[in-house]
Amino acid sequence: MAEKLFLEVVTPQEAIVSEEVEIVVAPGSEGEFGALRGHTTFLTSLKLGTLRYKDANGKERLLFINGGFAEVLPNKVTILAESAERRKNIDITRAQKAKERAEERLAAKTADLDFSRAEAALRRAIDRIKIAGTMK
Template sequence: MAEKLFLEVVTPQKAIVSEEVEIVVAPGSEGEFGVLKGHTTFLTSLKIGTLRYKDTKGKERFLFINGGFAEVLPNKVTILAESAERRQNIDVERAKMAKDRAEKRLSEKREDTDIVRAEAALRRAVHRLKIK
């Protein structure tokens, strides 16, 4: 049986996860990274993507992460995310509408369109749909 570490995923609005887990895999800004108990301490930024972890029963869980930071300690991983959603809480219709809106904004090529913001909205919607 794998040794456990503690995972906390927190957003400005609420705590999303606070439990013991076997492994955490997160979307670091320099690439995906995995953490087991006893990992070397480090701090990194996160990009939009999927946070995966195995709970104490060995079941793999998925969360959408909208950027933020991760602190890794030998026995704990803390994720401070701009926003995060468990797989079962993702609203597919809302994500599809957000994807369509972002694609429309990008295809119109209007001068007043904030391209960076529209591209970020598109990445968030695509990742939500991919997780679901």
């Protein structure tokens, strides 16, 4: 049996994941990256997106990551995220409402619209919905 990689996903509020895994795939700021045990050491910023990993039993797990940093070591990956949610904890109704609000703000094009903020809210909502499995 191959040696595992230890994954920790931590937010300012709580530890989300702390377990041995086979592989981690994360949304790096310069593009998606994957890490297996023995990977070379590096540090990178993360963008909003999906963190995927296979647990010790080979089952794929998904998390929504809202930015942060990743430290990759040969035997450990640490994700320090601004926020993170496991797939099972995503409130679909709340995410759908957030998507609708963001779309309405962007469509209204009012003078006081903070476009980048509204666009980021829309991206967060869409990613959360995709991870939850209700949108293709």
